Amino acid sequence: MVKKILYFTVILVGLLFVVSCDNASKKQEVAKQETKVIKEEIKKDGLTEEVKSDFLKKGMFIAKSSGKTLKSKLTAAVDKGGLQNGINTCNKIAQKMMDSLAVVYDAKIKRTSLKIRNKKDKPDQNELSVLSEYSKIIKNGEKPKPQVKELASGKVRFYAPIIIEKVCLNCHGKIGENVKPQNYDVIKKHYPNDEAIDYKEGDLRGIWSITFNK
Numbered sequence: 001m002v003k004k005i006l007y008f009t010v011i012l013v014g015l016l017f018v019v020s021c022d023n024a025s026k027k028q029e030v031a032k033q034e035t036k037v038i039k040e041e042i043k044k045d046g047l048t049e050e051v052k053s054d055f056l057k058k059g060m061f062i063a064k065s066s067g068k069t070l071k072s073k074l075t076a077a078v079d080k081g082g083l084q085n086g087i088n089t090c091n092k093i094a095q096k097m098m099d100s101l102a103v104v105y106d107a108k109i110k111r112t113s114l115k116i117r118n119k120k121d122k123p124d125q126n127e128l129s130v131l132s133e134y135s136k137i138i139k140n141g142e143k144p145k146p147q148v149k150e151l152a153s154g155k156v157r158f159y160a161p162i163i164i165e166k167v168c169l170n171c172h173g174k175i176g177e178n179v180k181p182q183n184y185d186v187i188k189k190h191y192p193n194d195e196a197i198d199y200k201e202g203d204l205r206g207i208w209s210i211t212f213n214k
């Protein structure tokens with residue numbers, strides 16, 4: 001256990017360097033090595049509670065740091081060039097950030113939803129069942145928790161809920177009420193089949209789905 005905490009700390013530190021963009025490749029190599037060690041342990045012992053909790057921590061870190069970066073970059077872009085600038089830059093920044101985290105963790109990072117904006121984010125069967133599980137929990141007034149599951153392929157996947165906050169309503173709320181019609185025109189131009197509107201604060205917007213290769 002102590003060893004695993006140590007591995008995890010090394011990964012975190014490695015990642016912080018990557019996120020700050022300096023000296024990235026050497027630190028990435030360290031993080032990759034440590035991830036490999038955890039993976040080898042899974043091969044040996046299967047998905048034990050201890051290994052699950054390692055992946056839970058890694059997943060939480062990826063989801064939290066991606067979410068934070070997305071939010072701050074989005075706010076900065078909106079401040080600089082208005083909401084339409086936010087819409088235009090959001091996609092590019094989000095993708096870059098998630099790509100670099102994906103390399104470090106050897107993982108596929110995805111956000112998905114029952115109502116999608118980008119068709120690349122379409123949920124698979126496993127994600128659909130987690131989405132409906134989390135929706136029910138929220139309907140009952142409870143808080144859905146992050147979880148780790150093993151897929152049929154043997155890969156390990158982390159899930160966590162994404163909840164609508166006030167700021168999200170600018171682009172995911174009701175048109176004419178929260179979303180300005182001229183802004184929605186820009187969204188529609190990029191995403192003609194957009195479904196991701198009519199949300200209220202506290203709604204389940206979707207989930208993080210992070211699949212670790214092994």
Ligand code: HEC
Pocket residue numbers: 071074078083086087090091094111112113115116117118119121162163164165167168169170171172196205206207
């Ligand atoms: C400035 C407009 C804007 C704001 C504000 C915004 N989003 Fe989005 N959101 C978008 C766009 C554009 C996409 C499509 C991104 C892409 O193509 O990858 C998107 C995609 C998503 C997705 C991926 C699933 C899908 O439907 O494709 C999630 C989840 C999401 N947003 C959640 C949120 C949450 C939570 C907030 C508030 C914290 C938020 N968004 C605020 C514009 C916005």
